[in-house]
Amino acid sequence: MGNKPLNSKAQNSPQPVRAYETVLKSIEADLRSGKIKIGDQLPGERALAETHGISRASVRDAIRILDAMGMVRTSTGSGPNSGAVVISEPAIGLSATLRLHVASRQLSVADIVESRILLETWAARSADLSSDPERSAAVLRRTADLLTAMDDPGLNREEFHDLDSQFHVLLSSLAGNAVIEAMMESLRLSISEYVSESVSGDDAWQQIAEVLRAQHHGIHRAVAAGDGTVAATLLREHIDWFYTETRQL
Amino acid sequence: MGNKPLNSKAQNSPQPVRAYETVLKSIEADLRSGKIKIGDQLPGERALAETHGISRASVRDAIRILDAMGMVRTSTGSGPNSGAVVISEPAIGLSATLRLHVASRQLSVADIVESRILLETWAARSADLSSDPERSAAVLRRTADLLTAMDDPGLNREEFHDLDSQFHVLLSSLAGNAVIEAMMESLRLSISEYVSESVSGDDAWQQIAEVLRAQHHGIHRAVAAGDGTVAATLLREHIDWFYTETRQL
Numbered sequence: 013m014g015n016k017p018l019n020s021k022a023q024n025s026p027q028p029v030r031a032y033e034t035v036l037k038s039i040e041a042d043l044r045s046g047k048i049k050i051g052d053q054l055p056g057e058r059a060l061a062e063t064h065g066i067s068r069a070s071v072r073d074a075i076r077i078l079d080a081m082g083m084v085r086t087s088t089g090s091g092p093n094s095g096a097v098v099i100s101e102p103a104i105g106l107s108a109t110l111r112l113h114v115a116s117r118q119l120s121v122a123d124i125v126e127s128r129i130l131l132e133t134w135a136a137r138s139a140d141l142s143s144d145p146e147r148s149a150a151v152l153r154r155t156a157d158l159l160t161a162m163d164d165p166g167l168n169r170e171e172f173h174d175l176d177s178q179f180h181v182l183l184s185s186l187a188g189n190a191v192i193e194a195m196m197e198s199l200r201l202s203i204s205e206y207v208s209e210s211v212s213g214d215d216a217w218q219q220i221a222e223v224l225r226a227q228h229h230g231i232h233r234a235v236a237a238g239d240g241t242v243a244a245t246l247l248r249e250h251i252d253w254f255y256t257e258t259r260q261l
Numbered sequence: 262m263g264n265k266p267l268n269s270k271a272q273n274s275p276q277p278v279r280a281y282e283t284v285l286k287s288i289e290a291d292l293r294s295g296k297i298k299i300g301d302q303l304p305g306e307r308a309l310a311e312t313h314g315i316s317r318a319s320v321r322d323a324i325r326i327l328d329a330m331g332m333v334r335t336s337t338g339s340g341p342n343s344g345a346v347v348i349s350e351p352a353i354g355l356s357a358t359l360r361l362h363v364a365s366r367q368l369s370v371a372d373i374v375e376s377r378i379l380l381e382t383w384a385a386r387s388a389d390l391s392s393d394p395e396r397s398a399a400v401l402r403r404t405a406d407l408l409t410a411m412d413d414p415g416l417n418r419e420e421f422h423d424l425d426s427q428f429h430v431l432l433s434s435l436a437g438n439a440v441i442e443a444m445m446e447s448l449r450l451s452i453s454e455y456v457s458e459s460v461s462g463d464d465a466w467q468q469i470a471e472v473l474r475a476q477h478h479g480i481h482r483a484v485a486a487g488d489g490t491v492a493a494t495l496l497r498e499h500i501d502w503f504y505t506e507t508r509q510l
Contacts, residue, residue, distance in 0.1 A: 032325065043364035050365055069318070073325045076281065080326045081358045083365070100367035102358060109330045109354035113443075115292035116299055116332070118349030123440040130441070134379055191372040192379070194362075195444060 031066040035074035038064060039083075043098075053095045054084060081105030102190075106198035114202055121203050125255045128199040131192050132184060132251065133244035136231075139186035141238055148186060152236050155182050159228055162221075169217055173204070179228060183235055210259040220257055227253070280315040284323035287313060288332075292347075302344045303333060330354030351439075355447035363451055370452050374504045377448040380441050381433060381500065382493035385480075388435035390487055397435060401485050404431050408477055411470075418466055422453070428477060432484055459508040469506055476502070 042048040054060070060071045075096050078084040082104030084096035113119045141148040158179045162172060177200065184193050211217050227250040234243035291297040303309070309320045324345050327333040331353030333345035362368045390397040407428045411421060426449065433442050460466050476499040483492035 040361055040364045043361070043366075050367065069321075072318075073322065076322045077326055077329045078361070080329065081361055083361045098365070100362050100365045102362040102368060105358035105362075106355060109351060109358060110440075112289055112292070112327070112330055112332045113349050113351040113354075115289045116347070116349045117292075118299065119351060119440050119443065123438045126438055127440040127444065130379070130383055189372045189375055191359075191368050191376040191448070194368065195376065199440070 031070035032073035034064050035071055050098050050100050052098045056095055080108055102194035103197040107201035110198055110202035121206055124199050124203050129248050129251050131196040132247050135184035135187040135192055136243040136247050137240040139240055151182055151186055155179055155232055207258045280319035281322035283313050284320055299347050299349050301347045305344055329357055351443035352446040356450035359447055359451035370455055373448050373452050378497050378500050380445040381496050384433040384436035384441055385492040385496050386489040388489055400431055400435055404428055404481055456507045
Protein backbone atom coordinates (compact mmCIF):
# COMPACT_ATOMS: atom_id res chain seq x y z
CA MET A 13 0.00 0.00 0.00
CA GLY A 14 2.91 2.39 0.60
CA ASN A 15 2.53 5.52 2.64
CA LYS A 16 -0.53 6.92 0.88
CA PRO A 17 0.22 10.55 1.72
CA LEU A 18 -3.11 11.78 0.38
CA ASN A 19 -5.07 9.40 2.58
CA SER A 20 -3.11 10.46 5.61
CA LYS A 21 -3.96 14.02 4.74
CA ALA A 22 -7.67 13.30 4.61
CA GLN A 23 -7.45 11.43 7.91
CA ASN A 24 -5.62 13.90 10.00
CA SER A 25 -7.11 17.02 8.51
CA PRO A 26 -4.18 19.35 8.94
CA GLN A 27 -4.38 23.00 7.93
CA PRO A 28 -5.90 23.40 4.47
CA VAL A 29 -3.20 23.69 1.87
CA ARG A 30 -5.22 25.40 -0.82
CA ALA A 31 -7.32 28.54 -0.54
CA TYR A 32 -10.58 26.90 -1.62
CA GLU A 33 -10.18 24.27 1.10
CA THR A 34 -10.63 27.04 3.66
CA VAL A 35 -14.11 27.66 2.28
CA LEU A 36 -14.93 23.96 2.14
CA LYS A 37 -13.80 23.47 5.76
CA SER A 38 -15.80 26.46 6.89
CA ILE A 39 -18.97 25.32 5.12
CA GLU A 40 -18.52 21.82 6.53
CA ALA A 41 -18.15 23.29 10.04
CA ASP A 42 -21.26 25.43 9.54
CA LEU A 43 -23.21 22.37 8.38
CA ARG A 44 -22.07 20.41 11.43
CA SER A 45 -23.02 23.19 13.84
CA GLY A 46 -26.37 23.67 12.14
CA LYS A 47 -25.56 27.25 11.15
CA ILE A 48 -26.19 26.22 7.53
CA LYS A 49 -29.02 23.82 6.75
CA ILE A 50 -30.36 22.03 3.70
CA GLY A 51 -32.47 24.49 1.72
CA ASP A 52 -30.45 27.54 2.80
CA GLN A 53 -28.83 29.84 0.30
CA LEU A 54 -25.07 30.19 0.69
CA PRO A 55 -23.68 33.70 1.00
CA GLY A 56 -22.64 35.23 -2.34
CA GLU A 57 -19.17 34.88 -3.83
CA ARG A 58 -18.05 38.31 -2.69
CA ALA A 59 -19.23 37.82 0.91
CA LEU A 60 -17.51 34.44 1.19
CA ALA A 61 -14.29 35.87 -0.27
CA GLU A 62 -14.30 38.69 2.28
CA THR A 63 -15.12 36.41 5.21
CA HIS A 64 -12.24 34.07 4.41
CA GLY A 65 -9.81 36.65 3.06
CA ILE A 66 -9.32 34.73 -0.20
CA SER A 67 -9.93 35.47 -3.86
CA ARG A 68 -13.33 35.15 -5.49
CA ALA A 69 -11.78 32.62 -7.86
CA SER A 70 -11.00 30.36 -4.88
CA VAL A 71 -14.54 30.76 -3.59
CA ARG A 72 -15.81 29.74 -7.00
CA ASP A 73 -13.56 26.64 -6.92
CA ALA A 74 -15.14 25.61 -3.63
CA ILE A 75 -18.70 26.11 -4.91
CA ARG A 76 -17.98 24.05 -8.03
CA ILE A 77 -16.66 21.22 -5.89
CA LEU A 78 -19.71 21.37 -3.62
CA ASP A 79 -21.87 21.26 -6.73
CA ALA A 80 -20.03 18.19 -8.07
CA MET A 81 -20.47 16.48 -4.70
CA GLY A 82 -24.23 16.99 -4.66
CA MET A 83 -24.02 19.48 -1.77
CA VAL A 84 -25.29 22.61 -3.51
CA ARG A 85 -27.31 23.44 -6.56
CA THR A 86 -26.24 26.44 -8.63
CA SER A 87 -28.42 27.94 -11.33
CA THR A 88 -27.30 26.84 -14.76
CA GLY A 89 -25.40 29.51 -16.60
CA SER A 90 -25.71 32.14 -13.94
CA GLY A 91 -22.57 31.16 -12.08
CA PRO A 92 -22.00 31.06 -8.37
CA ASN A 93 -22.66 34.79 -8.04
CA SER A 94 -26.36 34.24 -7.84
CA GLY A 95 -25.97 32.15 -4.68
CA ALA A 96 -25.91 28.41 -4.34
CA VAL A 97 -28.66 26.54 -2.52
CA VAL A 98 -27.65 23.80 -0.07
CA ILE A 99 -29.05 20.41 -1.06
CA SER A 100 -27.85 16.96 -0.06
CA GLU A 101 -27.86 14.35 -2.77
CA PRO A 102 -24.99 12.04 -1.81
CA ALA A 103 -25.55 9.70 -4.77
CA ILE A 104 -24.68 12.51 -7.20
CA GLY A 105 -21.23 13.05 -5.73
CA LEU A 106 -20.54 9.38 -5.12
CA SER A 107 -21.55 8.32 -8.62
CA ALA A 108 -19.55 11.09 -10.30
CA THR A 109 -16.47 9.91 -8.41
CA LEU A 110 -17.08 6.22 -9.13
CA ARG A 111 -17.65 6.90 -12.85
CA LEU A 112 -14.25 8.50 -13.24
CA HIS A 113 -12.45 5.72 -11.41
CA VAL A 114 -14.26 3.12 -13.49
CA ALA A 115 -13.17 5.03 -16.60
CA SER A 116 -9.54 4.93 -15.43
CA ARG A 117 -9.91 1.16 -14.84
CA GLN A 118 -8.94 1.54 -11.21
CA LEU A 119 -12.38 0.11 -10.46
CA SER A 120 -13.91 -2.60 -12.63
CA VAL A 121 -17.51 -2.87 -13.78
CA ALA A 122 -17.61 -6.42 -12.39
CA ASP A 123 -16.62 -5.17 -8.93
CA ILE A 124 -19.24 -2.41 -9.15
CA VAL A 125 -21.92 -4.98 -9.96
CA GLU A 126 -20.80 -7.31 -7.14
CA SER A 127 -20.94 -4.37 -4.72
CA ARG A 128 -24.38 -3.36 -5.88
CA ILE A 129 -25.62 -6.91 -5.31
CA LEU A 130 -24.11 -6.94 -1.82
CA LEU A 131 -25.78 -3.67 -0.80
CA GLU A 132 -29.13 -4.37 -2.39
CA THR A 133 -29.49 -7.92 -1.08
CA TRP A 134 -28.51 -6.67 2.38
CA ALA A 135 -31.23 -4.03 2.12
CA ALA A 136 -33.79 -6.65 1.09
CA ARG A 137 -32.88 -8.93 3.99
CA SER A 138 -32.89 -5.99 6.42
CA ALA A 139 -36.19 -4.49 5.25
CA ASP A 140 -38.34 -3.94 8.30
CA LEU A 141 -42.00 -3.44 7.47
CA SER A 142 -43.15 -3.33 11.08
CA SER A 143 -41.03 -0.53 12.58
CA ASP A 144 -43.02 2.11 10.71
CA PRO A 145 -46.03 0.29 9.18
CA GLU A 146 -47.54 3.43 7.70
CA ARG A 147 -44.38 4.40 5.85
CA SER A 148 -43.81 0.79 4.75
CA ALA A 149 -47.32 0.60 3.32
CA ALA A 150 -46.76 3.87 1.47
CA VAL A 151 -43.49 2.57 0.00
CA LEU A 152 -45.14 -0.66 -1.12
CA ARG A 153 -48.01 1.28 -2.75
CA ARG A 154 -45.65 3.71 -4.46
CA THR A 155 -43.41 0.89 -5.76
CA ALA A 156 -46.50 -0.96 -7.01
CA ASP A 157 -47.48 2.20 -8.90
CA LEU A 158 -44.00 2.32 -10.41
CA LEU A 159 -44.41 -1.28 -11.62
CA THR A 160 -47.72 -0.38 -13.25
CA ALA A 161 -46.07 2.59 -14.93
CA MET A 162 -43.20 0.38 -16.15
CA ASP A 163 -45.66 -2.11 -17.63
CA ASP A 164 -46.63 0.48 -20.23
CA PRO A 165 -45.11 -0.78 -23.52
CA GLY A 166 -45.12 2.77 -24.89
CA LEU A 167 -42.39 3.92 -22.48
CA ASN A 168 -39.10 4.84 -24.01
CA ARG A 169 -35.94 3.41 -22.59
CA GLU A 170 -34.96 6.53 -20.68
CA GLU A 171 -38.35 6.72 -19.00
CA PHE A 172 -38.15 3.04 -18.10
CA HIS A 173 -34.68 3.48 -16.54
CA ASP A 174 -35.87 6.43 -14.45
CA LEU A 175 -38.81 4.45 -13.03
CA ASP A 176 -36.61 1.38 -12.58
CA SER A 177 -34.13 3.41 -10.57
CA GLN A 178 -36.87 4.87 -8.36
CA PHE A 179 -38.23 1.37 -7.78
CA HIS A 180 -34.89 -0.01 -6.54
CA VAL A 181 -34.03 2.99 -4.38
CA LEU A 182 -37.46 3.12 -2.76
CA LEU A 183 -37.52 -0.59 -1.97
CA SER A 184 -34.03 -0.35 -0.46
CA SER A 185 -35.19 2.50 1.75
CA LEU A 186 -37.21 -0.05 3.75
CA ALA A 187 -33.92 -1.11 5.37
CA GLY A 188 -33.61 2.39 6.85
CA ASN A 189 -29.96 3.03 6.03
CA ALA A 190 -29.50 6.15 3.89
CA VAL A 191 -25.80 5.44 3.34
CA ILE A 192 -26.44 2.02 1.80
CA GLU A 193 -29.22 3.58 -0.28
CA ALA A 194 -26.95 6.35 -1.60
CA MET A 195 -24.07 3.97 -2.30
CA MET A 196 -26.34 1.51 -4.07
CA GLU A 197 -27.80 4.23 -6.26
CA SER A 198 -24.37 5.66 -7.04
CA LEU A 199 -23.04 2.24 -8.09
CA ARG A 200 -25.91 1.87 -10.55
CA LEU A 201 -25.43 5.37 -11.94
CA SER A 202 -21.67 4.97 -12.27
CA ILE A 203 -22.00 2.28 -14.94
CA SER A 204 -25.31 3.18 -16.55
CA GLU A 205 -23.61 4.45 -19.69
CA TYR A 206 -21.69 1.22 -20.18
CA VAL A 207 -25.02 -0.56 -20.18
CA SER A 208 -26.70 1.89 -22.55
CA GLU A 209 -23.93 1.56 -25.09
CA SER A 210 -24.08 -2.21 -25.19
CA VAL A 211 -27.79 -2.52 -25.99
CA SER A 212 -28.06 -0.91 -29.36
CA GLY A 213 -31.36 -1.85 -30.93
CA ASP A 214 -34.83 -1.02 -29.65
CA ASP A 215 -36.01 -4.60 -30.30
CA ALA A 216 -33.24 -6.00 -28.12
CA TRP A 217 -34.17 -3.50 -25.46
CA GLN A 218 -37.89 -4.41 -25.55
CA GLN A 219 -37.03 -8.05 -24.95
CA ILE A 220 -34.86 -7.16 -21.98
CA ALA A 221 -37.54 -4.87 -20.55
CA GLU A 222 -40.05 -7.72 -20.70
CA VAL A 223 -37.88 -9.88 -18.45
CA LEU A 224 -37.11 -6.98 -16.11
CA ARG A 225 -40.83 -6.35 -15.62
CA ALA A 226 -41.49 -9.93 -14.58
CA GLN A 227 -38.49 -9.92 -12.23
CA HIS A 228 -39.57 -6.63 -10.64
CA HIS A 229 -43.04 -8.00 -9.92
CA GLY A 230 -41.54 -11.06 -8.24
CA ILE A 231 -39.22 -8.95 -6.10
CA HIS A 232 -42.08 -6.69 -5.08
CA ARG A 233 -44.24 -9.65 -4.07
CA ALA A 234 -41.47 -11.09 -1.88
CA VAL A 235 -40.80 -7.77 -0.17
CA ALA A 236 -44.51 -7.14 0.41
CA ALA A 237 -44.82 -10.63 1.91
CA GLY A 238 -41.98 -9.79 4.28
CA ASP A 239 -39.81 -12.53 2.82
CA GLY A 240 -36.39 -10.87 2.78
CA THR A 241 -34.51 -14.03 1.90
CA VAL A 242 -36.53 -14.68 -1.24
CA ALA A 243 -36.42 -10.99 -2.15
CA ALA A 244 -32.62 -11.02 -1.80
CA THR A 245 -32.29 -14.12 -3.99
CA LEU A 246 -34.54 -12.65 -6.68
CA LEU A 247 -32.65 -9.34 -6.57
CA ARG A 248 -29.32 -11.08 -7.00
CA GLU A 249 -30.65 -13.02 -10.02
CA HIS A 250 -32.21 -9.85 -11.43
CA ILE A 251 -29.04 -7.74 -11.19
CA ASP A 252 -26.76 -10.55 -12.36
CA TRP A 253 -29.02 -11.30 -15.30
CA PHE A 254 -29.31 -7.67 -16.34
CA TYR A 255 -25.57 -6.96 -16.44
CA THR A 256 -24.76 -10.29 -18.07
CA GLU A 257 -27.38 -9.55 -20.72
CA THR A 258 -26.31 -5.97 -21.35
CA ARG A 259 -22.56 -6.29 -21.36
CA GLN A 260 -19.65 -8.68 -21.21
CA LEU A 261 -18.62 -8.65 -17.55
CA MET B 262 -38.67 10.60 -4.05
CA GLY B 263 -40.10 13.10 -6.55
CA ASN B 264 -38.63 13.52 -9.97
CA LYS B 265 -35.03 13.94 -8.90
CA PRO B 266 -34.03 16.00 -11.92
CA LEU B 267 -30.35 15.90 -11.02
CA ASN B 268 -30.28 12.14 -10.86
CA SER B 269 -31.98 11.89 -14.21
CA LYS B 270 -29.31 14.18 -15.55
CA ALA B 271 -26.55 11.91 -14.31
CA GLN B 272 -28.32 8.90 -15.74
CA ASN B 273 -29.03 10.07 -19.21
CA SER B 274 -25.94 12.17 -19.69
CA PRO B 275 -27.35 14.83 -21.95
CA GLN B 276 -25.21 17.63 -23.36
CA PRO B 277 -23.08 19.23 -20.66
CA VAL B 278 -24.76 22.31 -19.31
CA ARG B 279 -21.69 24.00 -17.89
CA ALA B 280 -18.41 24.73 -19.62
CA TYR B 281 -16.25 22.75 -17.19
CA GLU B 282 -18.40 19.68 -17.73
CA THR B 283 -17.14 19.59 -21.31
CA VAL B 284 -13.62 19.10 -19.99
CA LEU B 285 -14.73 16.48 -17.45
CA LYS B 286 -16.61 14.54 -20.14
CA SER B 287 -13.64 14.69 -22.48
CA ILE B 288 -11.19 13.50 -19.83
CA GLU B 289 -13.56 10.70 -18.85
CA ALA B 290 -13.81 9.64 -22.51
CA ASP B 291 -10.01 9.72 -22.85
CA LEU B 292 -9.64 7.58 -19.73
CA ARG B 293 -12.14 5.07 -21.09
CA SER B 294 -10.43 4.84 -24.47
CA GLY B 295 -7.02 4.52 -22.81
CA LYS B 296 -5.76 7.74 -24.39
CA ILE B 297 -5.06 9.00 -20.87
CA LYS B 298 -3.69 6.59 -18.28
CA ILE B 299 -2.86 6.70 -14.58
CA GLY B 300 0.51 8.39 -14.17
CA ASP B 301 0.09 10.60 -17.25
CA GLN B 302 0.33 14.35 -17.01
CA LEU B 303 -2.76 16.19 -18.25
CA PRO B 304 -2.26 18.85 -20.91
CA GLY B 305 -1.77 22.34 -19.46
CA GLU B 306 -4.59 24.76 -18.75
CA ARG B 307 -4.06 26.74 -21.93
CA ALA B 308 -3.98 23.65 -24.16
CA LEU B 309 -7.18 22.25 -22.64
CA ALA B 310 -8.91 25.60 -22.99
CA GLU B 311 -7.98 25.80 -26.67
CA THR B 312 -8.97 22.19 -27.37
CA HIS B 313 -12.42 22.66 -25.88
CA GLY B 314 -12.97 26.27 -26.86
CA ILE B 315 -13.70 27.31 -23.29
CA SER B 316 -12.13 29.71 -20.82
CA ARG B 317 -9.09 28.84 -18.73
CA ALA B 318 -11.23 29.49 -15.66
CA SER B 319 -13.55 26.67 -16.70
CA VAL B 320 -10.60 24.36 -17.27
CA ARG B 321 -9.40 25.19 -13.78
CA ASP B 322 -12.86 24.35 -12.39
CA ALA B 323 -12.64 20.92 -13.99
CA ILE B 324 -9.13 20.26 -12.65
CA ARG B 325 -10.18 21.25 -9.13
CA ILE B 326 -13.10 18.84 -9.29
CA LEU B 327 -10.87 16.03 -10.55
CA ASP B 328 -8.52 16.80 -7.68
CA ALA B 329 -11.34 16.63 -5.13
CA MET B 330 -12.45 13.30 -6.59
CA GLY B 331 -9.01 11.75 -6.23
CA MET B 332 -8.49 11.60 -10.01
CA VAL B 333 -5.54 13.98 -10.35
CA ARG B 334 -2.85 15.36 -8.12
CA THR B 335 -1.87 18.99 -8.56
CA SER B 336 1.23 20.47 -7.00
CA THR B 337 0.36 22.43 -3.89
CA GLY B 338 0.46 26.14 -4.45
CA SER B 339 1.51 25.99 -8.03
CA GLY B 340 -2.00 25.83 -9.45
CA PRO B 341 -3.23 23.77 -12.37
CA ASN B 342 -0.89 25.57 -14.77
CA SER B 343 1.94 23.28 -13.86
CA GLY B 344 0.01 20.27 -15.12
CA ALA B 345 -1.99 17.76 -13.13
CA VAL B 346 -0.93 14.13 -12.88
CA VAL B 347 -3.60 11.45 -13.27
CA ILE B 348 -3.91 9.25 -10.18
CA SER B 349 -6.82 7.10 -9.07
CA GLU B 350 -7.59 7.15 -5.37
CA PRO B 351 -11.34 6.58 -5.26
CA ALA B 352 -11.47 6.66 -1.44
CA ILE B 353 -10.38 10.31 -1.46
CA GLY B 354 -13.31 11.45 -3.57
CA LEU B 355 -15.82 9.15 -1.91
CA SER B 356 -14.83 10.14 1.62
CA ALA B 357 -14.85 13.86 0.83
CA THR B 358 -18.40 13.50 -0.46
CA LEU B 359 -19.57 11.37 2.46
CA ARG B 360 -18.05 13.78 5.02
CA LEU B 361 -20.07 16.69 3.70
CA HIS B 362 -23.31 14.74 3.65
CA VAL B 363 -22.67 13.52 7.18
CA ALA B 364 -22.07 17.14 8.19
CA SER B 365 -25.43 18.15 6.67
CA ARG B 366 -27.07 15.27 8.61
CA GLN B 367 -28.41 13.78 5.39
CA LEU B 368 -26.32 10.74 6.36
CA SER B 369 -25.95 9.63 9.96
CA VAL B 370 -22.81 8.39 11.67
CA ALA B 371 -24.75 5.30 12.81
CA ASP B 372 -25.61 4.45 9.19
CA ILE B 373 -21.98 4.99 8.16
CA VAL B 374 -20.83 2.57 10.87
CA GLU B 375 -23.46 -0.03 9.92
CA SER B 376 -22.34 0.23 6.28
CA ARG B 377 -18.70 -0.14 7.21
CA ILE B 378 -19.51 -3.29 9.17
CA LEU B 379 -21.47 -4.70 6.21
CA LEU B 380 -18.62 -4.14 3.75
CA GLU B 381 -15.82 -5.25 6.01
CA THR B 382 -17.49 -8.43 7.26
CA TRP B 383 -18.37 -9.29 3.66
CA ALA B 384 -14.71 -8.85 2.74
CA ALA B 385 -13.64 -11.11 5.62
CA ARG B 386 -16.08 -13.83 4.61
CA SER B 387 -15.08 -13.50 0.96
CA ALA B 388 -11.32 -13.49 1.56
CA ASP B 389 -9.80 -16.09 -0.72
CA LEU B 390 -6.28 -17.08 0.28
CA SER B 391 -5.94 -19.80 -2.35
CA SER B 392 -6.63 -17.95 -5.60
CA ASP B 393 -3.29 -16.16 -5.40
CA PRO B 394 -1.35 -17.83 -2.56
CA GLU B 395 1.76 -15.73 -3.07
CA ARG B 396 -0.08 -12.45 -2.82
CA SER B 397 -2.15 -13.70 0.12
CA ALA B 398 1.01 -14.68 1.99
CA ALA B 399 2.50 -11.26 1.30
CA VAL B 400 -0.65 -9.54 2.61
CA LEU B 401 -0.63 -11.66 5.76
CA ARG B 402 3.06 -10.88 6.36
CA ARG B 403 2.57 -7.19 5.75
CA THR B 404 -0.46 -7.00 8.04
CA ALA B 405 1.48 -8.92 10.73
CA ASP B 406 4.24 -6.30 10.41
CA LEU B 407 1.63 -3.57 10.86
CA LEU B 408 0.43 -5.24 14.06
CA THR B 409 3.98 -5.34 15.38
CA ALA B 410 4.38 -1.66 14.55
CA MET B 411 1.08 -0.85 16.30
CA ASP B 412 2.22 -2.71 19.42
CA ASP B 413 4.82 0.01 20.01
CA PRO B 414 3.51 1.99 23.02
CA GLY B 415 5.53 5.02 21.90
CA LEU B 416 3.33 5.59 18.83
CA ASN B 417 1.30 8.74 18.82
CA ARG B 418 -2.36 8.56 18.00
CA GLU B 419 -2.02 9.79 14.46
CA GLU B 420 0.64 7.20 13.67
CA PHE B 421 -1.53 4.49 15.21
CA HIS B 422 -4.53 5.51 13.09
CA ASP B 423 -2.47 5.45 9.91
CA LEU B 424 -1.24 1.92 10.58
CA ASP B 425 -4.70 0.84 11.70
CA SER B 426 -6.18 2.10 8.46
CA GLN B 427 -3.55 0.27 6.38
CA PHE B 428 -4.25 -2.91 8.33
CA HIS B 429 -7.98 -2.87 7.60
CA VAL B 430 -7.63 -1.91 3.95
CA LEU B 431 -4.96 -4.53 3.26
CA LEU B 432 -6.91 -7.32 4.95
CA SER B 433 -10.03 -6.36 2.99
CA SER B 434 -8.04 -6.54 -0.23
CA LEU B 435 -7.97 -10.34 0.17
CA ALA B 436 -11.59 -10.37 -1.03
CA GLY B 437 -10.41 -8.97 -4.37
CA ASN B 438 -13.04 -6.25 -4.82
CA ALA B 439 -11.49 -2.78 -5.17
CA VAL B 440 -14.88 -1.06 -5.02
CA ILE B 441 -15.73 -2.55 -1.62
CA GLU B 442 -12.23 -1.69 -0.46
CA ALA B 443 -12.54 1.96 -1.57
CA MET B 444 -16.02 2.34 -0.11
CA MET B 445 -14.97 0.77 3.19
CA GLU B 446 -11.97 3.08 3.48
CA SER B 447 -14.05 6.12 2.56
CA LEU B 448 -16.66 5.32 5.20
CA ARG B 449 -13.95 5.17 7.85
CA LEU B 450 -12.36 8.42 6.68
CA SER B 451 -15.68 10.24 6.49
CA ILE B 452 -16.24 10.05 10.24
CA SER B 453 -12.66 9.94 11.56
CA GLU B 454 -12.88 13.49 12.89
CA TYR B 455 -16.02 12.77 14.87
CA VAL B 456 -14.09 10.01 16.59
CA SER B 457 -11.00 12.13 17.22
CA GLU B 458 -13.03 14.86 18.85
CA SER B 459 -14.74 12.53 21.27
CA VAL B 460 -11.58 10.99 22.76
CA SER B 461 -9.90 13.94 24.39
CA GLY B 462 -7.25 12.70 26.78
CA ASP B 463 -4.16 10.70 25.94
CA ASP B 464 -4.80 8.31 28.85
CA ALA B 465 -8.24 7.49 27.54
CA TRP B 466 -6.72 6.93 24.12
CA GLN B 467 -4.02 4.59 25.43
CA GLN B 468 -6.66 2.41 27.06
CA ILE B 469 -8.63 2.21 23.84
CA ALA B 470 -5.49 1.42 21.83
CA GLU B 471 -4.73 -1.49 24.16
CA VAL B 472 -8.07 -3.12 23.36
CA LEU B 473 -7.72 -2.38 19.64
CA ARG B 474 -4.35 -4.14 19.58
CA ALA B 475 -5.76 -7.31 21.10
CA GLN B 476 -8.75 -7.24 18.72
CA HIS B 477 -6.49 -6.75 15.68
CA HIS B 478 -4.37 -9.75 16.62
CA GLY B 479 -7.49 -11.91 16.95
CA ILE B 480 -8.81 -10.78 13.56
CA HIS B 481 -5.46 -11.43 11.91
CA ARG B 482 -5.27 -14.95 13.38
CA ALA B 483 -8.76 -15.79 12.07
CA VAL B 484 -8.01 -14.47 8.58
CA ALA B 485 -4.66 -16.27 8.45
CA ALA B 486 -6.40 -19.49 9.49
CA GLY B 487 -8.84 -19.04 6.62
CA ASP B 488 -11.78 -18.75 9.01
CA GLY B 489 -13.83 -16.03 7.40
CA THR B 490 -16.84 -16.50 9.65
CA VAL B 491 -14.85 -15.96 12.84
CA ALA B 492 -12.94 -13.08 11.27
CA ALA B 493 -16.25 -11.43 10.30
CA THR B 494 -17.64 -11.84 13.82
CA LEU B 495 -14.51 -10.38 15.38
CA LEU B 496 -14.50 -7.49 12.93
CA ARG B 497 -18.10 -6.65 13.71
CA GLU B 498 -17.36 -6.65 17.46
CA HIS B 499 -14.20 -4.60 16.89
CA ILE B 500 -15.89 -1.90 14.83
CA ASP B 501 -19.00 -1.78 17.03
CA TRP B 502 -16.89 -1.55 20.18
CA PHE B 503 -14.66 1.18 18.79
CA TYR B 504 -17.46 3.51 17.75
CA THR B 505 -19.49 2.87 20.88
CA GLU B 506 -16.42 3.64 22.94
CA THR B 507 -15.43 6.76 21.04
CA ARG B 508 -18.77 8.41 20.54
CA GLN B 509 -22.44 8.30 21.35
CA LEU B 510 -23.99 6.60 18.34
